[in-house]
Amino acid sequence: MRYTVLTGILVLAYLLQSVVSSYLAIGGITPDFLLVVVVTYGLLFGWEVGLSAGVFGGLLIDLTAGRFIGLHVLSLGVVGVFAGLAEDKVFKDNMLLAPAGGFMGSVASQTIVVFCLWLFGWRVPILGALRTTILPAALYDMVLAGLLYGRIYRYYLYLRPDPRGTIVIRRH
Amino acid sequence: MPSPMRNNKQLRRFGAALVALVLLFGLMAVTARERSQVTPVEKALATVLYPLQVATDWVARKVQGVGQSVKELTQLRDENARLRSQVEAAAQLEARNQLLVRANQQLRSALGMKDRSKYPLLAAEVISRTPDNWYRMVTINRGSRDGVKANMAVVNWQGLVGKVSATTPFTATVQLVIDAGFGQGGFGAGAKLPSGELGVIQTAQGGHIQMTFFSSDPAVQTGQPVFTSGQAVIPPDLLIGYADSLSTGESAFDKFLNVRPAVDFNKLDTLHVVLYMTQPDGGAAAP
Structure with a gap:
């Protein structure tokens, strides 16, 4: 039960990402539900949970796409770790935290993806990608993070990390 | 001064991260090229996710229908506030009607295309899209059990949509023509113009399709249709787009x-898988 809720939210984010996000596309740019959830987990629960969520979510994307397996494990894993490292340095109830985290996480994640694609010989015009994909998607993710963070934060009240560094369901 | 134990822990973490990075880049390098076979893990995951994706898609379509109703309702409110109550009912009916008309048109077009096409076709529904802004792929609800094979062309009533990149028993992944990796590895589409000019289709990141010509001075007119030439795995005479x-x-x-x-x-x-391939190495060709 310990991680069931968090895993459930992550799988739901994946399903929303793979099925629903295309209905929400603006100019061909889709919101990244998984990234927002990974950043949120990192900010709320620390780098271990951020990393685990990033690796699991990234693996789902990579296995669905069937190529460059490991690409999203790397990009989301790194974002999860960095969001998690900020966990004890931020005020979790600050309203600006989620949008800022969503924007920076999105830019970082997509930059890693572009770099790896370029490394493996894809013709990715970097500046064009920044203008047409990375920044618009980051803005979209920023808004989405602002909307979703509060909902996941509610679960944080029930899933506070205990002093041993693990997450437990709070019992009343 | 940091203790040796703390140093050891940090060193172990650094080592683990380094090993993970090397493994990930190795895995990426192995899977960077196009593969016609998927691993059992990918197959199992696709099979497990299939019912969940179908269910989510169903909910999404319902929600989209409701969203469309609300949108039209708002527009009608602005136009005529006095008739708001009547317009609300009309808008909902209109929205439902539009969905039905659209479905009807698509099915009519699909039926018409099936009659016109010289290739055997298999109808399929899109159940999910690749959850990423960098790849352009969709998953359809037909797989190897229905006779779908890697590299088969996929079309709709408008023209060439893409090609099958991988199959599982119940689903298939379709790489769209606008995916940046479409023309890589020689698996792309040969292309031709009505004037007889031949070339190859390539796609850049961002979904820009370009046709590179074999001749140095091609005769091209704006608006000319561009068809597949049948020189690669995609069968000939499928409409790709317009010049x-x-x-x-x-140079x-x-x-x-x-x-x-x-x-x-x-x-x-609604898409159609063309159950025919010009090159037999991607699988057995249909009659």
């Missing part, structure tokens, strides 16, 4: 044509 503008590359002899896709890739619902 947009002719550009010159680094003056290096001419390429920007092609406007015939297919609206934002509205992919």
